[in-house]
Amino acid sequence: MARPPMRYLDPKNDLTFKKVFGQHPHLLRSFLNALLPLDEGQVIESLEYLPAELVPVVPLFKHTIVDVRCRDNHGRQFIVEMQMLWTDSFKSRVLFNASKAYVSQLGRGRQYEGLQPVYALSLVDQIFEPASSEFYHHYRFVHSTEPERRLEGLELIFVELPKFRPDNLLAKRMQVLWMRYLTEIRDQTEQIPPELLAQPELEEAVEYLRESAFTRDELAGYDRYWDSISSERTLLAAAIREGQAQGKAEGLAEGLARGKREGLLEQARRMKARGFDAAAISEITGLSDAEIQTL
Template sequence: MRYLDPKNDLTFKKVFGQHPHLLRSFLNALLPLEEGQVIESLEYLPAELVPVVPLFKHSIVDVRCQDNTGRQFIVEMQMLWTDSFRSRVLFNASKAYVNQLGRGRQYEGLQPVYALSLVDQVFEPDSAEYYHHYRFVHTTEPERRLEGLELIFVELPKFRVGTLLGKRMQVLWLRYLTEIKDQTELIPAELLAEPALEEAVEYLRESAFSRDELAGYDRYWDSISSERTLLAAALREGRAEGRAEGKAEGKAEGKAEGKAEGKAEGKRESALEQARRMKERGFDTATIQELTGLDEADISAL
């Protein structure tokens, strides 16, 4: 029997988007809940409320939940990473926090919002940690904190069994996400010994999917590969062209000032060409700005 990768859009939604009890188990294991706090209710957001951002179409942003103390959570599975993704997570969490305050409501009624992002890429190469928990703390007395927004990023490629002690279900769910690959045939016995994990594994059986679903599964991986290649190539080409054109134009001027100006102009021309290609592929203006350094007006004029 062969199984599919749970990180694919199709399989992730099949497991966690159709079975709330499995999602509750998953979130109670992954979120930094204190003793006595458990998630009780889940709300799947309708499609029209899920953000549509071209570069981030490989993310799942469709679950809001609440625990037994009233805290709200945003759940997000992200396959591609850029620095602007971190900003977007903060923006979405902030919006969820602000939207709690309806007309006539008091600030005292605001509940904290947690955003959990599972990222299938390494984005903190200088850190050995795979679990990153951000919150508002006092700079000199970290035990003092402000309740409000908390962001949790999990770098899945860094997870290894034995690196986390004390939270058994967290280890099991992370093993589920990282050890089951496309065409996996042998499932670890530890996963099958836990009822929730055993059920979640069953939903990954290749034979349970139709031919059309399997074609969509393959297309998803193809699109992930294409986006990663495009993003890497755009950054690489922009840097190389900027250096080459700046050097050539600087030499022609024969002066230090001319060299600096030529280099700057070369970088600008390269950035414009990079932005033009990204715009043709559907990247949003904010992402293009971050990756190229161009003004919004320059991008709009392309």
């Protein structure tokens, strides 16, 4: 009697991502060394996990971000986020969190000279820069006319997963393998690319995705996560479509911009009517407190 095929789960899910990268520092180290824009001699040698950021639970859009935080042997901090739903305010949120992590180092009595860099790596499962063919976006403080001069401290990296192609010649070998791990293994995958299994770290990371290794309750939570993502995307898409429809008569360029804003305002009105606080509404829509108060 033939055995049923071995199936694997998607590594982008909250359950699987944290099982692989939130419980195995050697795998996270390999992943960060491959994905981060580290200069020669800046290789991460060891990691320790830090507590996840304590933020208020937002009933809506509460499952879009998977968060892992750690610090290496040099004191550098790394914030790794798997973002399933893109909004215009997400970059600001990432900058805020990275800045807070950077400033919080002074709370341990250090002088300014002892501050260590903070890297925020955001893996986004949507295309948010349609005008660019690049999947990898690196932001840092540089001189406006002499980019080789820069201020150390914050490094923000955004990766558009849907844009990645394995034949990208600019990507490093391990970067390609880890990106393939994230983009080619999906829910109920049965065949794993042999190139992944040939690399020890990737082979181990693949093993943690075996469906048979999870309990029934864990699999139920895995499915609930995907259901919540689908609901959130549907809600946001409906708000944008509604706003765009209202703006069609006002000219294409101006109408799209105003339409999107009207959609966000209408979404904020509904959230306010349902009892959401101003901070939660602002986080989701990008509207200011003043704008929300006038609704």
